Each structure stands twice: as C-alpha cells, then as structure tokens.
Amino acid sequence: MRIAYLTAGAAGMYCGSCMHDNTLARAMIARGADCLLVPTYTPIRTDEKDISDDVVFFGGINIFLEQKLPLWGRLPHRLTAWLDRPGLLRLATRKTGSTSPHLLGALTVSMLQGMQGRQRTEVDRLCRWLQTHAAPDAIVLSNFLIGGCVTELKRRLGVPIVVTLQGDDIFLDFLPAKYRAMAIDRMRALAADVDGFIVNSRFYGEKMAAMLGLPAEKMHVIPLGIDTTGFLSDAAESPQDSIADPASPLRIGYLARIDPAKGLHRLVDAMIELERTRQPSDRAIHLDVAGWLGEQHHAFAADQWARLEAAGMAGRYTYHGSPDHDGKLDFLRRLDLFCVPTQYEEPKGLYALEAMATRLPVILPAHGVFPELAGENSAVHLVPPGDAAALAEAIRTLASDAASREKLADRGYRAVVGERTVDRMADQVLQLLNDLADGGKPVDHSAARR
Known part of the structure; x- marks a missing residue:
C-alpha cells in the first residue's frame, strides 16, 4: 500500500503531533507500507530521524500572503516557491504563537474552503503533486484543520481519505467566536468526503463526534502508541x-x-x-x-x-x-x-x-x-x-x-x-486503510480499548 501522510509542521517547536506522525510513518514503512510523510505549513521538527519529504505544501508564508493579498495566489508558483524553503519558513514562523486570533480565524476558514478559498492554488498544487509524484492508495491527514483539500483530493484521486483528530478543538477554541463557528460549519460539510476519522481515546472521539456531527461508523479509536526503544533499556533494569x-x-x-x-x-x-x-x-x-x-x-x-x-x-x-x-x-x-x-x-x-x-x-x-x-x-x-x-x-x-x-x-x-507500542498502532492503522481501500467494512478498532 502506498500512503500519502500529510503532517502539519509547527515551525521550530518540538511538536508532539508531528513527532508522533514521523514515528508512526516509520513504523508503517517497517511493516512494508510505502508511506510518504509530507509536511504542510512548515517542515517538521522531530527529536528522532526525520523521514519527511523535502517538499512543503501550504507553506506558512505563502498562505499568509494569499490571505492578505488576494492577487498573490495568481502568481506562478515558480515565482513564489522560494518562500517555501525550510530555513526561511522556520525563521519566518518562529513567533507564530503571537499571531492575531482574528487573522488566524480568517485564514483557518479560508483554508477550510479549499478550492473556494484564497489558498486554492495551494490545493491545486498538492493535488497535482500527489497525482504525478505519489499516486497513493490512501491519504492520511494529521488533523482536520488542513482538511479543506479533501473534497478536491477525493474528486481527483478517488482514494480513501482518513483524518486523525488530535487537538483540533484546542485550536478552534482559540479563535474568535465568529470564525470558530464558521470553521466548524466547514468541517461538518467536509466530513462527507472523509472515509474515516482516527482518534486516540474514547473521550476525544465522543467530543469531536458531537462537535462536528460525525457518524459513529466513521470514528475509529486507535490508542496512541510510542516507539519504546531506548526508554526501556536502562530504566527497566535499575531503580531511580x-x-x-x-x-x-x-x-x-x-x-x-x-x-x-x-x-x-x-x-x-x-x-x-x-x-x-x-x-x-x-x-x-x-x-x-x-x-x-x-x-x-x-x-x-x-x-x-x-x-x-x-x-x-x-x-x-x-x-x-x-x-x-x-x-x-x-x-x-x-x-x-x-x-x-x-x-x-x-x-x-x-x-x-x-x-x-x-x-x-x-x-x-x-x-x-x-x-x-x-x-x-x-x-x-x-x-x-x-x-x-x-x-x-x-x-x-x-x-x-x-x-x-x-x-x-x-x-x-x-x-x-x-x-501502547507504535508497532501495535501501526498494525491497526494499516488494517483500517487496507479495509477502506478494499471497499470492505473497517474493523472496529475501538475493541482494542475494552
């Protein structure tokens, strides 16, 4: 199975979500999957070997300029591609935590509008790249906030799309009420084009299903797993x-x-x-x-x-x-x-x-x-x-x-x-993706929690 795994970088910060995306992608590769880890916003920063691709989609600088300057999105990508260079993105986004909630709200809604938003050229570029360079059998998104592209991805590639929900609500709660409501409405509409949602806990599955009106059959509880290498070797043998x-x-x-x-x-x-x-x-x-x-x-x-x-x-x-x-x-x-x-x-x-x-x-x-x-x-x-x-x-x-x-x-x-090992988690994610790709009924992965 060839998997395109879209992860969201967090500038220069060690981000638990993108670090774990890297670990999970590596575990799926070890199990024979051809998994491409594709950064969005910025390159990822991980405390282990970074296996992500050297391309960045929805680069933080370009999507900001497209939001502020509508004509920017009409420029040929060859003129704006230099703004997606990893070093420049890290430098320019090092203060992302101080970005205005109002600006983030407008940008978030526009991103979720996909081909109808101001970042439509970025959606088109991602779709074309996946068609010509990746040709995946399934696509995984590391969060739903980058999900404005799912309708176009579904139309052009026609493969199963799975979204991991892991903190989307925290970001949404940071937005002004008007933009939060608009973003949730867009996510509810986009959910129709998503084949499955992965959550790491019953609690979060229930919370997000209620927030976004997601059907129970699309929710899959797959407990978070970690690579235990190194953690256990010395600590398991000797007391503190x-x-x-x-x-x-x-x-x-x-x-x-x-x-x-x-x-x-x-x-x-x-x-x-x-x-x-x-x-x-x-x-x-x-x-x-x-x-x-x-x-x-x-x-x-x-x-x-x-x-x-x-x-x-x-x-x-x-x-x-x-x-x-x-x-x-x-x-x-x-x-x-x-x-x-x-x-x-x-x-x-x-x-x-x-x-x-x-x-x-x-x-x-x-x-x-x-x-x-x-x-x-x-x-x-x-x-x-x-x-x-x-x-x-x-x-x-x-x-x-x-x-x-x-x-x-x-x-x-x-x-x-x-x-809670990443190997166990990788097995469950691959089983879900294979079931969806084969058109079969996905296994109830929530059984792992009982």
Whole structure:
C-alpha cells in the first residue's frame, strides 16, 4: 500500500503531533507500507530521524500572503516557491504563537474552503503533486484543520481519505467566536468526503463526534502508541537513584511545552503548597522542568520561577530547556515522579506514555485521555483537575512511600509495553486503510480499548 501522510509542521517547536506522525510513518514503512510523510505549513521538527519529504505544501508564508493579498495566489508558483524553503519558513514562523486570533480565524476558514478559498492554488498544487509524484492508495491527514483539500483530493484521486483528530478543538477554541463557528460549519460539510476519522481515546472521539456531527461508523479509536526503544533499556533494569537513597531530594519532572494550557503553573502551585505545609520529616523535593518555550510565554515562565523563589525554593527547581531525543531520555531517567497537570482535556498524552515507558510513576489530572491511560489497573495516579492541594498531597504521599512509587511505575510500564507500542498502532492503522481501500467494512478498532 502506498500512503500519502500529510503532517502539519509547527515551525521550530518540538511538536508532539508531528513527532508522533514521523514515528508512526516509520513504523508503517517497517511493516512494508510505502508511506510518504509530507509536511504542510512548515517542515517538521522531530527529536528522532526525520523521514519527511523535502517538499512543503501550504507553506506558512505563502498562505499568509494569499490571505492578505488576494492577487498573490495568481502568481506562478515558480515565482513564489522560494518562500517555501525550510530555513526561511522556520525563521519566518518562529513567533507564530503571537499571531492575531482574528487573522488566524480568517485564514483557518479560508483554508477550510479549499478550492473556494484564497489558498486554492495551494490545493491545486498538492493535488497535482500527489497525482504525478505519489499516486497513493490512501491519504492520511494529521488533523482536520488542513482538511479543506479533501473534497478536491477525493474528486481527483478517488482514494480513501482518513483524518486523525488530535487537538483540533484546542485550536478552534482559540479563535474568535465568529470564525470558530464558521470553521466548524466547514468541517461538518467536509466530513462527507472523509472515509474515516482516527482518534486516540474514547473521550476525544465522543467530543469531536458531537462537535462536528460525525457518524459513529466513521470514528475509529486507535490508542496512541510510542516507539519504546531506548526508554526501556536502562530504566527497566535499575531503580531511580533517589529510590535507593531516601536522603536525597525526590525529583519530580515536567516535560511538555511551557504554556499555561499544559499546567506548569498548577504544578508550581502544588510545590508552593508542599513548601508551605512541609514538616521536618517530609522529604525534600526538587522540580525539574523541560520543554519548548516560545517567546510569547517567556513572561509566563519567568513568573513561575519568581513564585518558586518567593516561596523560599531558590535552588530547588531547574529548567533544562528543550531537549533532543537523547536529552529527553537522560532527563526522564533522572526523575522519581512525573506530572503534567494540563488545564485542557488532553486528547493524546504522548509525554505521559514516554514517562511510563521510562518506568516512572506518573501523576495526572483526571480528565481527557488520562483516565483511559490509567485503565482498570490504575497505571497512572489521578487527581482532581485544577486542585493544587490534592496534587500536593499526591506528591507528598508518593514521596514518602517508595513501595507505592515502585508499584505505580511497574503498572505504567507494563501498560505501555502491553498496549501502547507504535508497532501495535501501526498494525491497526494499516488494517483500517487496507479495509477502506478494499471497499470492505473497517474493523472496529475501538475493541482494542475494552
């Protein structure tokens, strides 16, 4: 099977979605599929080997100019192609987080209008390239926000089209109400030309089906899986240093984008509460933070460091920057606990799976995909969302109980190895695509969650 997998780049940021798209595409290739990973907006940035094609469609600069200058789209592509160069796209889009919601709203709606939008020449270029250079048997889109092209793709190529839903609602909620409503209307209309939707959790499938009016038969729950290589080798064989040495500070880690939505401030709230109520017998705790920090969130991060210092915790927190793959593994292996207390309802939880694969005990808010990650065996310790006192108490309890940490870490580790590998996910995605290409009734992949 030849698959065209359209992924959305996120400029210079390590983006969990495009990193996982890269991992999944690589796993499908290993299973014999001819999978082309095709970037849109910008080149992707991944902490593993990048297997994406060197072409970029819907390049961020050109679609912006087409939106602002309607005549720009009539120029021959040979005159505008230089604006899609990877280095230039990374440089020009490094501050995308500060883009006006109003402008993003108009651009999003126009993109979803496909051949009727201002980016129609980009849709035509993508269709022609797929016809002449790729000739796929199936097309996968990494999100529905780039789905304005599906009607034209269906008309010209006539192959199954599958869309992964993984955070589309979060972007839509950022838009002004008028544009959010218009975008949802367009997505509802486009859904008729989509053969199937992949979601990584029951929660998100139900949420997006309700938002977009999607029929149940088009929804396929395929749990997120990760490449466990490297995470398990050393961590599975030896306990964390501080478990062996209770006198050392317990290290709790956060590895995600530095962004209020990811809830770093909630973890800081809990750390301050722990310090305020600390007893002489309580174990010292050190906060380790890593993740991409965009310019638009520098003030937010600085405020968190200032709050910790004002609470008397200077020297008991460390920001490690945005690590590459090896740096990520090293960071996780130095921790004793892991927590990303998101504000929003997380649809995937990639970072949680990586921590679980490193055999770390994980604390997460009881919303979004996280209860499904915990499962019946309580592979994750869940706390009420937004409750700093409950989070602090969970940290305090686990900090003082090495046996409980070991049991929680072991349950999480076994859950990932048994149910959440990228190989298993690749098998399920390929089965779905083959079923759709053969015209048969797709297997109910939601059975994997039961």
